[in-house]
């Protein structure tokens with residue numbers, strides 16, 4: 553690898569960075585130049601252990617040649633082809649491969665696949681499918697959507713409407729939606745290992761919203777089976793089962809947003825498999841191409857798909873889609889990604905790592921400022937107490953400190969989230985905990 557020096561710092565003026573304090577970042581940038589396996593290298597040549605799989609997406613680790621080669625081959629063969637009233641084999645092949653591992657298990661696989669370009673697009677697609685499905689089966693009054701406080705479903709207007717993070721919502725108008733309460737309850741559940749024992753009753757919030765709005769107005773309820781972006785919030789034991797039962801009782805579709813949990817994060821191919829609760833629609837993105845090429849997919853049950861296939865055959869059944877739905881290069885990247893996941897057992901490897909991961913994370917208990925530690929599969933969070941009058945500042949300082957010491961973590965408010973590539977070894981788990989632990993000891 554070429555040695556990269558500070559003279560390689562680009563002009564920072566023009567790129568308006570997403571979800572970033574632009575002026576703060578540009579005054580003291582952190583720039584990554586290359587990546588291989590578990591490590592990034594920054595522009596000064598420092599190695600940085602990837603504790604976040606990029607942004608919850610590089611599940612097979614960085615620089616996978618098989619994906620590179622597939623992308624290169626595909627670009628040479630068919631760089632782009634439309635999928636509106638046209639098709640190309642790669643997208644169909646990829647959908648078939650995805651169908652074979654689709655969430656739901658052998659008897660109930662959600663094996664109808666709608667391609668998108670990102671998680672946000674997957675969410676808005678799933679919400680629109682749900683509303684269109686209800687109308688198609690004669691339930692046209694069902695247009696309301698239910699989400700949950702602290703939920704993150706991307707940044708489209710649909711996603712922010714069902715989402716529950718105030719900063720993402722307060723400036724923008726929304727479509728009709730209501731929210732169940734979130735399930736974070738540190739008072740009762742702090743330092744639980746795995747699923748928290750308390751809070752099952754929060755699923756009854758769906759009953760409350762049905763009573764408030766009328767079931768006949770509600771199309772779907774969407775939740776992250778494990779919510780990542782708000783700081784790793786886990787479902788209490790039995791919660792998702794209860795949600796499924798209530799949704800069934802009232803004819804409400806259940807959508808799991810698996811943009812983070814899809815493709816092995818919990819030690820099963822999907823969170824749907826982990827919990828054994830089968831929704832009607834599952835949204836994915838990120839790990840679908842190992843983060844290498846933007847793509848997303850919505851998995852739909854046959855019931856939902858068939859419900860929309862009932863008009864005249866020459867009629868477009870769903871007026872929805874993207875120029876890049878089933879993009880050939882993204883599909884080729886996705887097929888190569890699935891090859892890697894399957895050959896290396898990465899969709900289930902997390903199950904074997906989960907105990908080591910849990911023990912390592914919980915060894916941070918007792919360090920300064922640590923208010924809670926949460927874990928599931930190969931996901932973890934360390935929640936810190938906030939500095940007086942400066943929420944988020946303490947975790948941000950820990951983030952910068954860790955980066956300087958060679959570890960990439962992610963912070964939301966005062967919560968540190970961890971989700972390393974699923975190729976991680978025990979020594980790297982120990983290294984994450986050691987660098988993070990030292991940073992916590994130094995934190996003010």
Ligand code: PLP
Pocket residue numbers: 670671672673675704705706707776780781809810811812837838
């Ligand atoms: N849904 C969930 C659960 C997510 O975690 C994310 C991104 O983190 C999204 C949707 C949005 O995905 P994207 O950023 O690809 O639009």
